[in-house]
Amino acid sequence: MSICDARYTTRILCGLRRGGPGHHKDRREPPMQTRNAAGRPSLRSAVDALGDVVRVIADPSMLATSMAETFRKMVSVDRCAIFFPSGRDEFRVGCWSGQADYTPHLRHLITGKDPFTAEILQRNAPVVIPDSRTDWRVADELDTTLRCNVRSMVGVPIFSGAVPVAIAYLDDEGSATRFSSAQLDTAREFAMLCGLVLGQRERPDSVARARETGLALARRTQLLSEDLGKLAYRNASLAEFASLIADALNRPVSIYDSEWRRVAHGQPPRCLRRPAGELSDPSVRAHPRVEEAIAHVTAGKAQMLPPLPALGLDLRSLVTPIPLGATTWGGLAVFEAGRPFDEYDNHVTSVAALRVALALSTAHLSHRTTEELREAFVVDLFRGAMAAEAIPRRAEAVGLRDGPHAVCVVGTSGPQTSARTARTLLEHLPSATALVATAEIDGWLACLLPLPTGPEPGRAAVEALRDNLASVVSASSNYGRTMAGISTPAKDLAHCERAYRDARQVVLTLQRFDNPHLPRVVSADEIGGGLALLSTAQVDEMRVFAQDKLGPLHTASRHADLLATVHTFLRTGNVLRCAHVLGVHENTIRYRLTKIEELTGLALVGDPDAQVQASLALLVLRLTGECDWNIGLPK
Structure with a gap:
């Protein structure tokens, strides 16, 4: 401590020994309340207490917290928050004292560049906000003051010489208060004492990490990098990466893919439990500040996103791009919970983003972009080249979610189809059809599509997809003999x-029978259990089989109703339901079934083998065009 500082401190202590103005009685004037409990006699005990704290406490964060607590008690207010310079002409919260932590919201109100803080630093004296709801200095942040429950507040600068080392903000929670001159004098003089102490101490802007040497930080970063490398080597999930990074920084961490869907999140157990916000929400990304930040991240530049409480982003976040070749796969977001960001956070986040990128690129070493990774995943998935336990990790890495899906294969009547033509066809589907990923396999385009969940997942969605795709194909001649199978x-x-x-067997079946009257888009359910056989069978042999089993029914027009009964009975499985569908009496169905057995020898009631033969023969007749595809009646 310098001689001048010692003289100043002595002058304050001498003034305390001589005594000063006593305590003023409370006087209350609705709706304002006057707090006059502070005074010089109590300042002497605060000086003594602060001296004891300085001698005992070595941790700068604990020292700052003790200052905030003493500040609050000396000025007789409910809350006190002390902000410290962050190194970028900003002030970030360092400690607080009160019933509950309200500083995450307060960070947005006080940055060092706001009118309130600017006036405090310019005047180098306490500045009072009588009512935050009407004061122009904080009028732009009314939502923040309401969230913090701040009504009246006073800001007190803490200088060390000519350098501002901190600012204390004091208020009565939710109350409109008229601060007395005794309170302001006490706050000013105690701030001078705090400035003397902080001037001799290291600022607590990085908590305990501020006392670590550069070598120790480098070693910690190296160990973390090695741990992340091990995760990448064993093809760990992105959730494991997020958890490890969150534990290392003691901050919430989220990983987003190229479409800014959150694919992983990590929350350290001892971290401040506050909602971090959700960048995957389209309404949040539409905000100009967020949209601009995401554009920079997509271009490969890390961005600091300020708190935006109105959007649910209560915490400042550091968003770092995850590179993948020449493109950006997604972003790694670290949220400022607790202490302010420092260089360690910046360095660790950069290293972690590169390690995540390494894990993504090693998932399929020959593929670099997100689209190529997805295509590689689809190929491996459809060909069975992945172990079941590896599928969720690979899917997560390319931004796909597990759950019900359907597969669509697009081909032509020839040996191969143009994948470009197939993709153009899919682009004309209604916007409600969400195409997730595609891959060209054996000249045909294979597509992975999500389905809604439910007790019978996706059957209605598959039928809707079939109808939509059929409409697009039939509406244009550009697709030639394009055909599609849906699983x-x-x-x-x-x-x-x-x-x-x-889905592939459906296309093979349509290609093999090559009937121009068949639908261009068919689902596997429409072909049924004979799909695997018909996709590889000889068509001529199957014609002979169908004639042998159902020939007497479809060659004579007088037996058309019998063939329709075969189709409907096999589909409904019950005499009563079959009669209801055909609109006849149940005895009529029993008579027809007896007649069918006489003509074909197939006892459809009670003989599973006869049912299988009849079903397969009828399907062949439909595929060859000898029966109508939709209703199974003779042409």
């Missing part, structure tokens, strides 16, 4: 290999 719903991604096989 039955798969309950999750692990079952999509079978779904791809079904």
Whole structure:
């Protein structure tokens, strides 16, 4: 401490020993309340207490917290928050004292560049806001003051010489208060004492980490980098990356893909539990500040996003791009919960983003962009080249969610189809059809599509997709003999290999029978259990089989009603339901079934083998065009 500082401190202490103005009685004038409990006699005990704290406490963060607590008690207010310079001409909260932490909201109100703080620093004296709801200095942040429950407040500068080392903000929670001259004098003089102490101490803007050496920080970063490298090597999930980064920084961490969907989140157990906000919300991303920040991140530049409480973004966030080749795969967002950001956070976030990018690129080493990664995932998924336990991690890495899906395969009547033509066809589907990922496999385009969840997931959606796709194909001659097969719903991604096989077999079946009167888009459900057989069978042999089983029914027009009964009975599985669908009496159905058995030898009632033969024969007749596809009646 310098001689001048010592003389000043002595002058204050001498003044305390001589005594000063006593305590003023409370006087209350609705709706304002006057707080006059502070005074010089109590300042002497505060000086003594502060001296004891300085001698005992070595941790700068604990020292600052003790200052805030003493400040609050000396000035007789409910709350006190002390802000410290952040190194970028801003002031960030360092400590607080009160019933509950209200500073996450207060950060948006006080930055060092706001009119209130600017006046405090310019005057180098306490500045009072009588009513935050009407005062022009904080009028632009009315929502923040309401969230913080701040009505009247006073800001007190803390200088060390000519350098501002902190600012104390004091208020009575939710109350309109008329601060007395005794309170303001006490606040000013105690701030001078705090400035003397802080001038001799290291500022607590990075808490305990501020006392670590550069070598120790480098070592910690190196260890974290090694741990992240191990996760990348064993193809860990993005959720594991987020958890490790969150634990290292003691901050909430989120990972977003190229479409800014949150694919992973990490929350350290001892971190401040406050909502971090959700950048995946389109309404949040539409805000000009957020939109600008995301544009910079997409261009490969890290961005600091300020708190935007109106959007639910209560915490400042550092968003770092995750590179993948020459493009940006997504972003790594770290939220400022607790202490202010420092260089350690910046460095660790950059290293972590590169390690996440390494994990993404090693998922398929020959693919660099997000689209290529997705296509590689689809190929491996459909060909069964992934272990079941690896599917969720690979899906998460390319921004896909598990759940019900359908597979669509687009081909032509020739040996190959143009993938570009197929993609153009899919682009004309209604916007409600959300195409997730595509891949060209064996000259055909395979598509992975999400389905809604439910007790019977996606069957109605599959039918709607079939109808929409058929409308697009039939509406234009540009698609030639394009045909598409759609699988039955798969309950999750692990079952999509079978779904791809079904969709591919549908196209193979349509291609093999090559009937121009067939629908251009068919689902696996419409072909049924004979799909695997018909996709590889010889058409001539299947014609012979169908004639042998159902020939007497479809060659004679007088038996048209019998063939319709075969189709409907096999579809409904019940005499009563069959009669209801055909609009006849149930005894009529029983008579027809007896007649069918006489003509074909197939006892459809009670003989599963006869039902299978009849079903397969009828399907062949529909595929060859000898029966109408939709109703199963003779042409």
